[in-house]
Amino acid sequence: MRISKRFFPDYKFSSISYIDINILKNRGIKFAILDIDNTLVPYTSPKPDDNALNFLNKLKENGIKYCFVSNNHGGRINLFNEEIGAPVYPNAAKPLLLGIRKAMKAFGANKKNTVIIGDQVFTDVWGGKRAGILTILVDPIKECNTAFFRFKRHFERIIVNDFELNQRENKK
Numbered sequence: 709m710r711i712s713k714r715f716f717p718d719y720k721f722s723s724i725s726y727i728d729i730n731i732l733k734n735r736g737i738k739f740a741i742l743d744i745d746n747t748l749v750p751y752t753s754p755k756p757d758d759n760a761l762n763f764l765n766k767l768k769e770n771g772i773k774y775c776f777v778s779n780n781h782g783g784r785i786n787l788f789n790e791e792i793g794a795p796v797y798p799n800a801a802k803p804l805l806l807g808i809r810k811a812m813k814a815f816g817a818n819k820k821n822t823v824i825i826g827d828q829v830f831t832d833v834w835g836g837k838r839a840g841i842l843t844i845l846v847d848p849i850k851e852c853n854t855a856f857f858r859f860k861r862h863f864e865r866i867i868v869n870d871f872e873l874n875q876r877e878n879k880k
């Protein structure tokens with residue numbers, strides 16, 4: 709438990725559709741750093757779907773600016789972003805701070821008014837925690853079934869189980 713706590717997200721939702729925007733508003737969030745793959749759309753979808761677009765609109769309507777900070781390459785990110793036109797930071801190397809810091813600087817954002825939303829504990833959540841910003845974990849939309857991903861997900865599962873146990877215990 710002690711080790712995994714460092715990787716706990718601030719909040720966890722089953723998908724972007726279930727993210728409670730009021731939590732973000734109440735916490736004074738103005739900027740959202742968004743992961744794309746398996747967070748907004750499946751890894752295999754080149755374009756945003758209605759689900760992703762609805763979520764992006766919801767952010768916009770609530771005065772939250774967003775950008776895409778992805779570990780994937782520019783070709784994928786630019787194609788995804790073609791009709792959206794948000795700032796993009798490909799090859800971000802999360803959990804390193806490179807892309808996250810660049811995005812925050814361009815926004816003029818600070819630690820208090822920024823959230824990162826993603827599906828991976830060891831890239832999105834850890835990166836966000838290292839940057840000192842709010843972190844939201846969502847369940848991955850679609851599993852990528854390589855051996856490396858299964859290996860990584862195994863350790864993520866340990867953290868997520870601990871996190872959920874911790875939340876239940878805190879509610880008691």
Ligand SMILES: [Mg+2]
Nearest residue numbers: 743745746827
């Ligand atoms: Mg992802």
